[in-house]
Amino acid sequence: MANCVVFHTQIASVMEVLANAAVAEICKLVDDDYAVFRLEITQSQKENRGLRRKLQLLELKVSRERAERTMRERVLASRPSSVKILDQYRGMARGHLSGGHKSFVKPARDNTWRDDQPITVDEGSGTSSQHIMVIESVDVEAAGPGGSSLVKQERTEEDDPQQNRNIQTEAAAGVASPLATKYLTASPQPRTKTNITEDSGTLNAVLKSETDTETLIVTQRLLHTGSDHRSDPERLGLGPIGCPPAPGSEYLLYSNPSPRTVHSHRDAGDALETGNDPSCSYNTEVDPGNMPLGLETHNDLSRGDWNRYSSSVYSEGCLDKKEEVIVVDEVTVKVEGDAPPTWNADSHLGDRHSQGRDLLDYSGSLGTNQNVATHSPLHAFRDRDPVSTTMGPSDSHGNILFNQVLNSKDQRTKAQAGGATSDNSNEKRFLCMFCNKGFSCLQKLEIHQRVHTGVKPFSCTQCHMRFSHSSSLKRHQRVHTGVKPFSCTQCHMRFAQAGDLKRHQRVHTGEKPYSCTQCHMRFAQAGNLKMHLKVHTGERPFACTDCGKRFSERSYLMIHQQKNHSTLEHRK
């Protein structure tokens, strides 16, 4: 029995030893496998990182090559050495923000466009960014390699201007923020600064990158800090017009003049509430599918519908100074009402004044210029003052552009356009994409294009009137101040406008330069002759809704209704 107990004890000891040995061996095996496994994981991770890096480089390379090809196709073979203009007008389906943008980035490290310059272009971005801009940095070599372009991750919502400001500040200070440098690894070479310098010194340029959509976006913002309520370009420190022509450059169709911008905001009303002058706060949205690249003889905007055009054209001065040229386009297409893009000349021509002058409404009737009809966005262009949405009285009326185009401007514009197109001098190398009129200066073209775009950056502080020219605003303000600096030397009459005085003086001189071809009548004012001509033509477009009687002038109709039918209704 005792032996039996000893035997069992020995067996138990042996088994314990064996078990311990087995456990130790198992643990050893597990440790070895674990080490191997970890090693494999580490190697795989390293491989993945390397592959990912290669993939990014390949994507960048591909997109650059694609952009280069696109630019070569679209840009004329020759290119001015100092000024590069990029068209970016694009319409979009009415009432739809097609969501997305196409971006066109000129690498900031180069100061001029070259055919061999890599350009990143996104052709199919599906993002919902509202910004589309082109920035061309010039003379960056002079800025030195210390400069840096800002590349920041794209946000689907509007960028915080403050953030841009901060980032820009960092860049200006030479500090590479994580955001700013996040995607710079693909371009290890020194990046040049893309600052857009203005007199105000507040224009910022921010390069944004959205790698998941293979989009590089360049944005620039004008972060002016002026507290003036008025959206006065001059207030922004813009210099006078006077841009020297760049020698050797060809004609440039320039669309969407926007060298200076812009707080981006959707709601002008918000801007009003926040104190931002809406005229200084145009937003930009563009159809990603239609954004052109480079220069085109004609931009086909008819594919889209411009509900809103924002050009940030607050410049009365020229930007293309010597070698420092930065062209930034920013296009706004805003969802507006459901008014059809049709236009009735009869209903508008005689109603211009009372209907306000802010709404632009183009239709196919703008066919006086075939170029315009064929290639410009006018025939599909229903635009309005970007700020007019906040201007109730003028919001639903007005037709400035049509009146201008259909009345006097069609002839004048055609004449001017013909002169511009026939005159191939370098003095007028900036061609208006709407009327082909040529301008020697980019900013002059910008100002001119307000005629077509309806952009009215100058707002009256006393009323809701807005103007496309600063001088118009200044003249208008005499209406409020009552100042009439022009006095007649023959009588007591005083006038707010010099032209009024000059016209008035015909009363004293008896000059009547406007004669009727149908009779002997002569008139001192062209408008009176025009009205008189209706006597001969029998044109009586204004019919009384009560009695059907027709009148040649609306004023006659109004008087008639006031005298007759208003009293009748009273009696009723």
Added chain:
DNA sequence: CTGGGGAAGGGGCCC
């Protein structure tokens, strides 16, 4: 009462 002319107000835009 109506038609029509005279004249002024005011904005658009080019130069």
Added chain:
DNA sequence: TGGGCCCCTTCCCCA
């Protein structure tokens, strides 16, 4: 920046 010219609109007056 302002001058100048254009335009449309509106008011007034008169036959």
